[in-house]
Amino acid sequence: MPKHILINAFDMNCAGHINHGLWTHPRDQSAQFNQLKYWTDLAKTLEQGLFDGLFIADILGVYDVYQNNLDVTLKESVQLPSHDPMTLISAMASVTKHISFGVTVNLSYEQPYTLARRFASLDHLTQGRMGWNIVTGYLDSAERLFGRQHLRDHDVRYEQADEFLNVCYQYWEHSWQDNALLHDKKARIFTDPSKVHSVQYHGNFYQSQGVFQVxxxxxxxxxxxxxxxSNKGMSFATQHAECIFIGGDQIEHIKQHVNNIQQQLLEHGRDRSEVKIFVGITVVTAQTEQQADDKLKEYQSYASPEAGLAHYSSSVGIDLSQYAEHDAIPYQKTNSIQSINQKFKTQEITPHSLKKQHQLGGRYPLFVGSGQHIAQQLIHFLDETGIDGFNLTRTVTPESYQDFIDYVIPALQQHGRYKTQYNTGTLRDKFFQKGAQLPSTHPAKKPE
Ligand SMILES: Cc1cc2nc3c(=O)[nH]c(=O)nc-3n(C[C@H](O)[C@H](O)[C@H](O)COP(=O)(O)O)c2cc1C
Incomplete structure (x- = not known):
């Protein structure tokens, strides 16, 4: 049977997420992100449309690299203001049954125990619909919020992340045995003391000792x-992650990335089937090709490629405003996102070419056309690259999600490439069909 395509809505608790400037579009409602109804309505819409998940990005810190100030970021609302994504989950879970929630939390400014407790609590309340997008940060502005000047070295961040996860695993997986909680009123035993164990963790970055409270x-x-x-990032992802996001628009390049992931998974004793791979995309769609093209033009008139550049400047840690429009931007080693920065080494990139790439204010691959046309392109992209699904960015919100539901999902279903109803079970059950918990090959399953 041809493989079903997985689709997550890619969003953030803010107005301008990826496709910058579109908050100025008359039909865009993203400025209502500070209201619960905006999110509960969105969750219901996505579930009616059979989306697999709502994936919520987050950053700590602000984009202040471009022009060495915050002006464009504030004026254009480039992920500022932005609110804590965890605060949205219970409300959305209460009005839905199936859709999952992938929440980004930057571990560099957390303690493993408190983060583990927060996710486990929400996993209870959502009945197993939680995912964590593990990020380590790439902004000096975040470090300054916590009393430091600069980011730690890129690779050290991943070493710390590795240890952070190992502490969380101890609490999530090894502190409580499965049948410890009895809730036996007659015997007056809520929890069997012999089945709850103390964690002892002594590492380079973290020390933690005690029983889990959840x-x-x-x-x-x-x-x-x-x-x-990056090399270090790939090694980390293939050791720990169950869902891996990759960027890019060239099929050959992505295919190679997928092969690398597969190879590295094997080196960690894991199988390709234990991981789902997603690519971030933007889609503009309508009933006909002509209407989709017209919609794109209309959206473009509200987009802000310059705001896209302000975002990009912080992603790579280079002030791109210092280069003339047609100057090639030289490679400079920075401590930010390595895999994006590397492109300056191998490609001739100018502010002009970047702005062209940011025609909707964001740099994700853009698909434009009727639902049938988009479905064919996505199927081709997925089959050629070997990925499993897409993270769909929003443009005009919630219109662009609704368009995808109205035009693209039915076309994917006609091709037998999209589910017509949800499977039962937790997020992990739905993605992997092998039970609610991690497989025994995952490092979390090894006791310290
Ligand atoms: C689809 C996608 C979503 C991401 N979302 C976030 C995010 O919400 N917050 C964040 O701090 N970083 C985010 N990142 C950046 C990653 O956490 C990471 O820094 C980046 O992929 C670079 O890793 P590298 O330095 O190993 O190349 C995202 C990256 C991708 C490809």
Whole structure:
């Protein structure tokens, strides 16, 4: 049977997420992100449309690299203001049954124990619909919020992340046995003391000792999402992640990336089937090709390629405003996102070419056309690259999600490439059909 395509809505608790400037479009409602109804309505819409998940990005810190100030970021609302994504989950879970929630939390400014507790609590409340997008940060502005000047070295961040996860695994997987919680009123035993164990963790970055305060949630460990693309990032992702995001628009390049992931998974004793791979995309669609083209033109008139550049400047840690429009931007080693920065080494990139790439204010691959046309392109992209699904960015919100539901999903279903109803079970069950908890080959399953 041809493989079903997985689709997550890619969003953030802010107005301008990826496709910048579109908050100025008359029909865009993203400025209502500070209201619960905006999110509960969105969750219901996505579930009616059979989306697999709502994936919520997050950053700590602000984009202040471009022009060495915050002006464009503030004027254009480039992920500022932005609110804590965890605060949205219970409300959305209460109005839905199936859709999952992948929430980004930057571990560099957290303690493993408190993060583990928060995710486990939400995994209970959502009945196993939680995923964690593990990020380590790439902004000096975040470091300054916590009393430091600069980011730690890129590779050290991943070493710390590795240890952070190992502490979380101890609490999620090894502190409580499955049948510890009895809730036996007659015997007056809520929890069997012989089945709850103390964790002892002594590492380079973290020390932690004690029992977990949360009984095992449906998934124990939330589904782990990660997007590392540098050498160190790939090694981390293939060791820990169950869902890996990769960027890019060239089929050959992505195919190679997928092969690398497969190879590295094997080196970690894991199988390709234990991981789902997603690519971020933007889609503009309508009833006909002509209407989709017209919609794109209309959206373009509201988009801000310059805001896209301000975002990009912080992603790579280079002030791109200092280069003339047609100057090639030289490679400079920075401590930010390595895999994006490397492109300056191998490609001739100018501010002009970047702005062209940011025609909707974001740099994700853009698909434009009727639902049938988009469905064919996505199927081709998926089959040629070997990925499993897409993270769909929003443009005009919630219109662009609704368009995808109205035009693209039915076309994918006609091709037998999209589910017509949800499977039962937790997020992990739905993605892997092998139970609610991690497989025994995953490092989380090894006791310290
Ligand atoms: C689809 C996608 C989504 C991401 N979302 C976030 C995010 O929400 N917050 C964040 O701090 N970093 C985010 N990142 C950046 C990654 O966490 C990571 O820094 C990046 O992929 C670079 O890793 P590398 O330095 O190993 O190349 C995202 C990356 C991708 C590809």
């Amino acid at each position: 009984s095992p949630s449906p998934q124990r460990t939330p589904v782990l999402f990660q997007a590392g693309a």
